[in-house]
Amino acid sequence: MQFTDSHCHLDDIAFSEQLPILLAQCHQLAINRIIIPSIAPNNFNQVLSLAKRHHNNPIKVYPCLGIHPWFLKGLDDSHLKQLSEIVNKSRNDIVAIGEIGLDGTIAKNAETHGQTSADNWHHQQHFFDFQLNLAKEQNLPVIVHHRQSHDKIMPFLKRYKLNRAGIIHGFTGSYQQAKGYIDLGFRLGVGSTITYSRAKKTINTIKRLPLGSLVLETDAPSMPLSKEVTGKEILTTNLNKEPAKNRMTLHSLANSPINLIKIFEVLATIHPEKPDKIAHQLERNIEQVFFT
Ligand SMILES: [Zn+2]
Known part of the structure; x- marks a missing residue:
């Protein structure tokens, strides 16, 4: 079995010191x-230079370019122009536009930062729209962040009808919402949410969906897994040979790409197919989203 983490912020400072150990573990x-x-x-x-540095590794690291809705404060059209330029320049290195999206909780909380909720939605939608258009122009898939925003995201995706669609990252939601995305050609990112037994709605949705519509992701270093599954040790041999200091740091990370296996194991308990069949199909899905 082979695996791909379809969403990991590996450039995050939380990983910088242990990157070689972490990649060896992966x-x-x-x-x-x-x-x-x-x-x-x-x-x-x-992100681009990290991918270049690991170009000859057994583990391949693939970059995407995009502006996340959480980080729009102080950004304007000049930053979108900057994004277009770097996408043009790096078109052959990147595999998607992402992460982009709309976030309802950010809009709701805008008032505490001196912006009306309506202005915040407008700002988010302007960036989302521009980046979907960029993906269309460049014939790239997108990686979409959502939170309390399915109803706002869907009309954009319907309007753009992206040829290569992409991934609804960290999907949580109902079967109907999932179906809406799948009908537009999107795959759903299955991450730590399914490791929480209380996430019944999402687990039941994932259970009913065809394997062809799913991909695995950790979103590390954020989105920690439930203690229900992290109780079991999966860190293996190599790490134990490293100095204790490194061991401590890795253990204290909220999430890491090695947890992808835990997420896969949970998925294998909620889907009836055999684990190797599931793994094989998930890799095919990755091929279809990013590498065709
Ligand atoms: Zn993310």
Whole structure:
């Protein structure tokens, strides 16, 4: 079995010191591809250079470029122009536009930052619209962040009808919402949410969906898994040979790409097919989203 983490912020400072150990561990666990979305103009180059540095590794690291709705404060059209330019320049290196999207809780809380909720939605939608258009122009898939925003995202995706669609990252929601995205050609990112037994709605949705519509992701270093599954140790041999200091740091991370295996194991308990069949199909889905 081979695995791909379709969403990991590997350029995050939380990983910088232990990156070689972490990638060696991923390799041991057959996590051989990691897709890294960018989040704001100040990490575009970081994400691109990280991917370049690991170009010859057994583990391939693939960058994406985009502006996340959480980081729009102080950004304007000049940043969108900057994004277009770097996408043009790096078109052959990147595998998607992301992460982009709309976030309802950010809009709701805008007032505490001196902006009306309506102005915040407008700002978010302007950036989302521009980036969907960029994906269309460049024939790239998108990685979409959502939170309390399915009803706002869907009309945009219907309007753009992106040829290569993309991934609804960290999907949580109902079967109907999932179906809406799948009908537009999107895959749903299955992450730590399914490791929480209280997330019944999302678990039941994922259970009913065809394997062809799912991909795995950790969103590390954020989105920690439930203690219900992290209780069991999966860190293996190599790490134990490293100095204790490194061990401590890795353990204290909220989430790491090696947890992809835990998420896969949980998915294998809620889907009736055999684990190797599930893994095989998930890798095919990754191929279809990013590499065709
Ligand atoms: Zn993310």
